[in-house]
Amino acid sequence: MxxxxxxxxxxxxxxxxxxxxxxxxxxxxxxxxxxxxxxxxxxxxxxxxxxxxxxxxxxxxxxxAPDTLIPAEIQSGLGTRLIGREVVYFEETDSTNVRAHELGESAAPDGTVVIAEHQVAGKGRRGRQWVSPPGVNLYTSVLLRPDIFPRFATQLTFVSAVAVARAIEDVTDLKPRVKWPNDILIGGKKTAGLLNEMSAETESINYVILGIGVNLNMSSGQFPSDLRYPATSVALEQGAPVSRLDFARALLRRLDHYYLLFLEQGFSQVISDWENLCDLMGMTVEVDCQDRIIRGRAEGIDEDGALLLRLPDGMRERVLAGDVRPV
Structure with a gap:
């Protein structure tokens, strides 16, 4: 051994x-x-x-016990049906998503969790880096093998977003909000980001990876000065540190609940919870799609995870990717 x-x-x-x-x-x-x-x-x-x-x-x-994230501690009393039955831990790795991809190509089962104390090449959206100092936050990737068509894999982003927001509520008195497509905000500042990746054939999914980074106990001095969006941590917002172990367990329980709900009942309940956590629904917003900026009233999310905008001319447009902000 x-x-x-x-x-x-x-x-x-x-x-x-x-x-x-x-x-x-x-x-x-x-x-x-x-x-x-x-x-x-x-x-x-x-x-x-x-x-x-x-x-x-x-x-x-x-x-x-210290506030460590080793498997024996996380799984003690976890009580999930699927998520976290296997937990793979790294003191340091390049990216938990990279490690989860390796597990996805092997026989790792549905619900396997990868957790790291420190990432040296954490991955964010559009090739950006997710700053990952050691010992203060949660960096995790969850390997899923859902029996769904590849076009519906984007729905799992909303599963993880709702799970993160609800987990923050479970361990604090804070009221996190979600921002399309995959950010979690507290007080209007980004405290978590999601990066989902997939391996699929034309009509079937091999696996999906839910990459999740949550700023739990970062101090203001640990954030880079060149962030594109104001950032914060749970500790900064509540004025006290949060147990990473308690949060990790809460998150895995919430992921387990929403993933099984998604598999058993479909997307409707998940997106209903997501929209209840989103302040932008019904508001006029701008979406930066890199090649153009679209302005319209946010009216909801469709089954592909696209943001539905009502344009000034009355037409409706589906936006599949971009950075959204209120006007």
Whole structure:
């Protein structure tokens, strides 16, 4: 067993026996290693910030845990039906979407989650970089294998947007809003972004990746000075840090709920929730489509995820991509 696997097994046993001591002998047998090897793993966990009590003749007990995102912690009490049954963790990687693509090409199951403490090449929309400092935010990608036609894959962007907004509500008193096509705002400032990618054939999907980055505990000094859109973090908006572990669990539970709702009942309930979270519906907006700017009244979203605009001449236009802002 690897060091990583041994640490996660020890944490799993601690979580199963909350507040109780676990003997060194039991840990040794469960891991299939010597008592000395168990002690080394306990030391490694302590080095990661875990406070573990050791009492002769009784064993070890987990007293307090740091705000880490390792699989054993995320899956403890998670209770989802699909999302997060498998969690792949990286202390550092280039991009969780890249790692999820690799898993998608293998036999990784529907609902596999990739999480990283730090991304050195986080991916944003239109080839932009998603700034990803270590230890403060949530960077995750979820691998899905939905039995839907490729044209409907864009609907999953709205699944992830609603899930992120509701998860923020679950762990704070904040009121996040969504902005078409894939941003989550707090107080009008961007706090999360989504980047969904797909591998598909003409009539079927191999897999879809929901890439999600949420600014949880970033300080104002950690944001780049050249951002195109005002940005913030949950901590800045509520005036206190948020537990990344609590948020990760809340997000996976919300994703599980909305993804299964989408598969079982279709897009209508998801888009209804999304529109309830969007302040731009009914407002006059401008959409920057790079080659032109379109102005009109936002009237809703169609089944392809296109923004429906009522133009000044009364015609309706479907906008498939662009940056939207109120006028």
């Amino acid at each position: 690897t060091n990583k696997g041994a640490r996660e097994e020890i944490l799993r046993l601690f979580r199963q026996r909350e507040e109780e001591f676990v003997s060194g002998e039991e840990l040794s047998q469960s891991l299939g290693v010597s008592r000395t090897a168990v002690w080394k793993q306990i030391k490694l966990l302590r080095d990661l910030g875990y406070v573990i009590e050791a009492v002769p003749s009784r064993g070890y007990r987990l007293a307090t």
